[in-house]
Amino acid sequence: MIRKLIIPVELGDVEVRLLDWLKSEGDAVAAGDALLEFETDKAIVVVTASGDGVLRRVLFGSGDWMKPGDVVALLSSTADEALPAEGEVGDVLQVTFDVT
């Protein structure tokens, strides 16, 4: 199954800046792994996966600006699943956000 990683909409009317990917395309991801760090005007946010999978495609890089709701990456259950065309991904990857 393909899932998308999004910037949480709960952040409201903000912009965020991607600091660093902590995983690379092709890396296996286990529940509890930190995926990326981004910053808001006030805080550094670390995004942690809540389930297993493979990071397949990264859509923003370090220094890029994003808004809540933006899709940041696609993940799949297995390494060789075909990625769907743009816009066909429905499920959102469950993650936790650690704000510092």
Place this chain on the structure above:
Amino acid sequence: MEQACSHAEGLRRLESMLLLRAFEAALLRQPKPGFQLLSRGEEAVAVGICTVLERSDPLLCSGRSIAMALARGVPSGGLLAELIGKDGGPNKGRAGRAHVSMPSIGLYGAHGVVAGNLSVAAGVALAQQQLHTGAVTCCVFGDGACGAGALHETLNIAALWQLPLLLVCDNNGYAVSTAVRQGIAVEQLTDLAAPFGVPAVAIDGTDVDDVVTAMHEAVTAIRAGSGPRFIEMRCTRMGPHSTATREERPSAELERFRDTDPIMRYEQRLRALGWLDDAKLAELQAAVATAITAAEQYAADAPWPDGDEALRDV
């Protein structure tokens, strides 16, 4: 507590106080825009403070500023013009009594808001500290300002930052009609400085030599880097609060004030020292009268200010 001074310096202090009093008497003969705050009974405070401060030491004072400005060295003609709102004064007639300033001689100015000069003076002191000028900033305020929160905030920051700031309370006993005891809960005004660890003394502000001595001690310590100080100078306001205020104090009390007249006291001291006799006093008074006549002429000749010019300085 007497500062030993020379014969000549003693006479200078007396003449200076005589000038202050004669100037204010002359001012009463002038038309008064608004009202004036006079310093009769408080001349020793002004002369004593300005005797010790260097011209590079910034001075800020309250709206009871006339004696302070003269003692600091504002020319009497210019000051008279300023007080009646004419050009030719240090501030072209715009400042008047409550805001007169003359930065060229370190007079950063009077401030018409009671206690309003305290935090500003702390800022002036901060600039001296930051720019390493070695100057001591002196802020003179009345007993009325001791009831304002500004003093608390200023003492706090001055102590925290060890500002080169000398706070002088010119305690003339009354805030308009409210006696110190009715307006301020502390036993002694110097108690206000104690919680901040700011050294404070109370002195007789009707004795010009005592004022000089206390100022010397404080200014020397502050210049050496020991942080802020507080001096309460106790004196009497011999007249009403302002030229527009009724005098309601009982005449018996006003009678007693005569014994605290700083000029009379100093004359007696100089006579006792053998430095002053009737002839010398008459000589000093004549010199003062000449200066006052010249000041009156200067003020009479001064033009009225130009509105368009003033507008450009907003």
Place this chain on the structure above:
Amino acid sequence: MSRLFFREAIARAISEEMQRDPTIILMGQDIAEHGGSYAETRGLFERFGAARVRNTPVAEAVTVGLAAGAAAAGLRPLAFITYVDFLMIGLDPLVNYAAKLKFKSAAQLTAPMVVKATAGAKGQGPTHAQSLDSWLMNVPGITVLAPSTSGDAYGLLKTALRAPGPVVYIDHKRLFPLGGEVPDGETLVPVASAAIRREGRHLTIVAHSYMSLVTIEAAKLLAKEGIEAEVIDLRSVWPVDWDTLEASVRRTGHLLTVEEGQEVCGVGTEIAFVLQERLDGLRVARLGARRMPVSASPVLESYALPDAERVAASARRLLQRARQDDVAVTT
């Protein structure tokens, strides 16, 4: 251009100016090691040291007084007031001393100081969320600047830190979460230079600070109905860029003013009145906060304040009223 958070644009402006001018000092609550309430002074304490970046106690009166006195005596202080509401406590030295100093000293003393404060509603309630720009523009001698973008925060703050007299620089809580383009080289935004954010021929909408962004959203709504609004961001509340405003209303013939502060004696009231004096027949309307305190309740807060819908509705009403007047005149 680089995209920076609003706070980063502020920090960059201050840092560059402090580097250029050693007399600039910063004073305010939590601005030193803590890096500012909005992280807008982050790094400045480390770079410029404790003598130039000074934490103050919670004492706005003495903070503004210190700035005024230090300015008179040769420094160029930048005083931080966390919320503009608290500037009320420091108004005496600002209004009674600094604003009058050049005038009353016959130009022998000046107070080149900046008060930086944050205004606007974002859930903080009655005394942490007001917009008091119109109070300040009423005082002769004070310059009032209010950016709505990172780039203007940078350019206006640099201008403020070179100004000859007291400046109150007011930003807005809702601008801090946003990013914006900031020129890579030094670019100052001069006083009295309004920015046309969107061109339009049917009406001119003048706003400032966060309401500029709200107004741009409103203009998008209006555009869908065929109404083309010209949106002007004042940037400098006082002095006002009258020429840009006048040129715009001469093109559109209609003026709507929008602000987050009160309508009564508001920024927009003044602007509308002056432009009406300059242009016969100009039709005006104003929109500001409803006459009630700002509440911490999100429902009451948004009830009190203009949003894009209300701005658009005011614009429609203005144009409709104008059409009815025209009909009345011709019949």
